[in-house]
Amino acid sequence: MQWEGISEFVNVAENESFTLAAKKMQISTAQVSRQVSALEKRLNIKLFYRTTRKVSLTDEGRVFYHHCRSVLDGLVAAERAVTNLQSKPQGKIKLTAPVTYGEKQILPLLNNFMKQYADVEVTAYLSNLKIDLVEEGYDLAIRLGKLSDSSMMAKKLAERTNYVCASPAYLNTYGTAHSIAELNKHSCLLGTLDYWHFKEAGKEKNVRVTGKLRYNSGYGLTDAALKGLGIVQLPDYYVEQHIRSGKLVSLLDNYRANDEGIWAVYPQNRHLSPKIRLLVDYLAEHLV
Template sequence: MVVDQGGFTDAARKMGISKSAVSKHVSALETRLGARLLNRTTRRVSPTDIGLAYYDRARRVLNDAGEADSLVTAMQSAPSGLLRMSVPTDFGTTLLSPMLGPFLQSYPDISVNMVLKNRYVELISEGFDMAIRIGDLADSSLRARKFAEASYRMIAAPSYLQAHGRPMRIDDLNEHRLLHYSNQASNNVWKIIAPSGETRQVRCEGWLTVNDGQSLLNAAVDGLGIAYLPSYLYHDALKTGQVVDVIPDLPKDIKGVYAVYPPGRYTQPKVRAFIDYLAIRFSGIGPDTW
């Protein structure tokens, strides 16, 4: 306080105590440390080199303590503010959009900006509070919570298989019309788990390329070819017989569905509230049943 105010008199006035009391506190501190912290003249008081270094570190500690107090208060406050999240287009359109209404009604002080993107965003640099990601998590520095699982299968309409035959092995896919998802990060390759457990790569440049999973499902239902899709998209069509599992003997390819958010010891209340909401809503769902 003496350094901030430029002298004992102003520091005493700011703190509401006597000038002599301030001087005694500083002298006692210097005695305990065994070093002179302030240069005192009749006109001014200035920190010594040691005093300035001590002041900088002490100020940092006080600021951290103040931020910690504010953080505790915020963590105990009701969730509020703008929640900006990045969500894969298909997952957001099919599953999350219908869930936002009940969430916002439960938390009227939260507003949501859901950005549908089929790419991994940089959360901090692009200003996102959280993201939904499916499959392997490339960025291990982020915190993550798995709240669901989805299985991936090759599906096709019975009419397509009747017209073109059913592939019995992964190698047979080379002779079929494959419906390709153009936003795949795997360079136009399906990664299929073989019966041996190894991962096989299938080049999937096919008859139709589109960057929307629902459109691929529609194409498969119409008998245009074979699509490789997550269970949350094909579940209803599979249940009603509009599509079938093309090679049912293959091992299931199950991928986790995660909520990811920036690292840190504490989670913002608005983020924690939404992730807890997802965990409740998706409890008991997947990987095959949606």
């Protein structure tokens, strides 16, 4: 029997909600729904009654739930027993992460992790390219923002906030942008994209911006903003410390887009070994 979808099914049954189940499992609601639907199709039975207000088990779903709950409890006990045997995780871990975020956030935590678990060997490859984890033999990847690859499993580690900001010197000279529409009157410091992300009237919105400067470096854009060359949109780990110190001023806060997820992604058919699960949990605990 295939095991895909069992954990998602049990969590939906216990929370009576796909959304709450996804939050508890730290995966997307769409992923939970997809797994449960595939499970129903495989079993050829309807497990839930779904309405806009409530999710409840069918008679068949109730019977199936009690069996699955017992099985999952047994698996937890089995994993705990194996983990206890290997109290010191050991072996190789191969992961990939985006270059700047990897350098600033992930690698220092990996160093701390390896100090704590001396028998673990880590290979980390930093790249902004989307790497095929299965083909290249990676255990996991750290990815930022919206996930597009539905063939992968994912656990949310943290979130990041994108700020629009500029230096006091720039604002004193050119004035403050009070609305998204006013950005076209300002010098915008561009990254790899021609647009910035906002939220207006409850809806996400991409706004095209222009400027005389374009870098594929968050550090370079931060420095340009600090030196008064224009307005920039960057994640919190570039600019938050400068906003706190007053060297940069946060703008258009009412239009700020929703925080974006920071994810640990791994192949769907690859169960996490204790050492990988320990690393993922460690990152989730220490990333801020």
